[in-house]
Amino acid sequence: MKLVKTLSAIGLALSAHLAHAQAWPERNLIWIVPFAAGGPTDGMARDIADRVAKQIGQTIIIENAAGAGGTIGATKASKANPDGYTFLVGHMGYMGAGPSLYKKLAYDPVKNFEAVFRFPDTPLVLLVGANSRFKSVAELIAEAKAKPDTINFGNAGVGSTSHLIAALFEAKAGINVQPVSYKGAAPAMNDLIGGQVDAMFDQSNTALPQVQGGRLRAIALTSLTPMPQQYPGVAPLADKVLPGFEAATWYGLYAPAGTPKDIVQKMHQAYMKALSDKAWTAKMSSMGIHLLSDAQYGPDAFAKHTASEVEKWRKVVADAKISID
Numbered sequence: 330m331k332l333v334k335t336l337s338a339i340g341l342a343l344s345a346h347l348a349h350a351q352a353w354p355e356r357n358l359i360w361i362v363p364f365a366a367g368g369p370t371d372g373m374a375r376d377i378a379d380r381v382a383k384q385i386g387q388t389i390i391i392e393n394a395a396g397a398g399g400t401i402g403a404t405k406a407s408k409a410n411p412d413g414y415t416f417l418v419g420h421m422g423y424m425g426a427g428p429s430l431y432k433k434l435a436y437d438p439v440k441n442f443e444a445v446f447r448f449p450d451t452p453l454v455l456l457v458g459a460n461s462r463f464k465s466v467a468e469l470i471a472e473a474k475a476k477p478d479t480i481n482f483g484n485a486g487v488g489s490t491s492h493l494i495a496a497l498f499e500a501k502a503g504i505n506v507q508p509v510s511y512k513g514a515a516p517a518m519n520d521l522i523g524g525q526v527d528a529m530f531d532q533s534n535t536a537l538p539q540v541q542g543g544r545l546r547a548i549a550l551t552s553l554t555p556m557p558q559q560y561p562g563v564a565p566l567a568d569k570v571l572p573g574f575e576a577a578t579w580y581g582l583y584a585p586a587g588t589p590k591d592i593v594q595k596m597h598q599a600y601m602k603a604l605s606d607k608a609w610t611a612k613m614s615s616m617g618i619h620l621l622s623d624a625q626y627g628p629d630a631f632a633k634h635t636a637s638e639v640e641k642w643r644k645v646v647a648d649a650k651i652s653i654d
């Protein structure tokens with residue numbers, strides 16, 4: 330009798346769980362973006378969210394929870410209810426380098442999250458203001474060597490991609506610049522245009538309209554190969570200046586650990602359907618965004634990628650002595 334009761338209780342719980350998963354999504358989803366609106370993370374997230382929302386038939390609300398290089402938003406997402414309604418847009422900084430940069434991080438990118446899908450990758454460009462005294466990256470390096478700690482580099486926050494790439498650049502070029510942190514790339518870029526900061530690394534796609542509009546100049550690329558379509562005449566850092574230098578930002582969607590696997594699968598399928606729109610992927614390519622193979626976008630590959638990046642950054646942070654204190 331007792332056994333029958335227990336079994337039927339299990340049956341009830343299971344069918345409630347199944348009904349819940351089958352009915353998903355019954356209401357709006359939230360994607361936490363841990364940077365200011367109008368920046369690269371925000372822009373990519375909104376573009377992808379709109380297309381995934383159409384596939385799942387529900388609105389996806391972008392919540393900008395900016396600060397501390399993305400770790401504030403990531404902490405919030407790690408503590409969210411794993412019910413399939415809250416997600417985190419994560420990137421190389423707080424989900425890759427974070428554990429090596431911060432002594433006390435409130436989350437573990439691998440243990441506290443389910444990887445849902447990976448976005449296409451984006452290389453970066455080194456930018457200066459339209460009227461900057463720097464006509465080339467060689468001039469910038471020469472001045473930084475002559476006057477250490479005087480050139481101001483804007484970044485999207487301590488531990489953000491723009492900060493990490495600038496730190497790598499300093500380490501490889503043997504220079505020291507003065508980092509100036511903002512709550513996202515958008516406010517940093519405003520100050521670069523206004524002349525309050527001297528230089529900044531930003532994603533090639535979001536910088537492009539500013540460069541084409543004559544408000545900023547690109548003086549180097551972080552990709553190994555040139556981007557003649559987007560940045561004609563701009564050489565990669567690896568070309569003569571810093572041989573072997575290569576950096577790109579990766580992004581992706583995460584859910585708090587414990588989110589039902591079938592919801593993760595449904596989100597991934599919706600994303601793959603959105604990606605089958607060739608006009609969209611062609612538009613991303615034309616902005617310099619690197620498309621990946623279908624297998625690389627999936628939850629398993631993205632989970633492995635996250636774990637390997639956490640390990641990779643341990644070495645990079647130690648070798649380049651990147652410190653955020």
Ligand code: ASP
Pocket residue numbers: 364365368369370371420422484485488489490491492512513514515
């Ligand atoms: N993704 C940018 C960075 O880490 C920040 C932003 O999107 O505003 O540099």
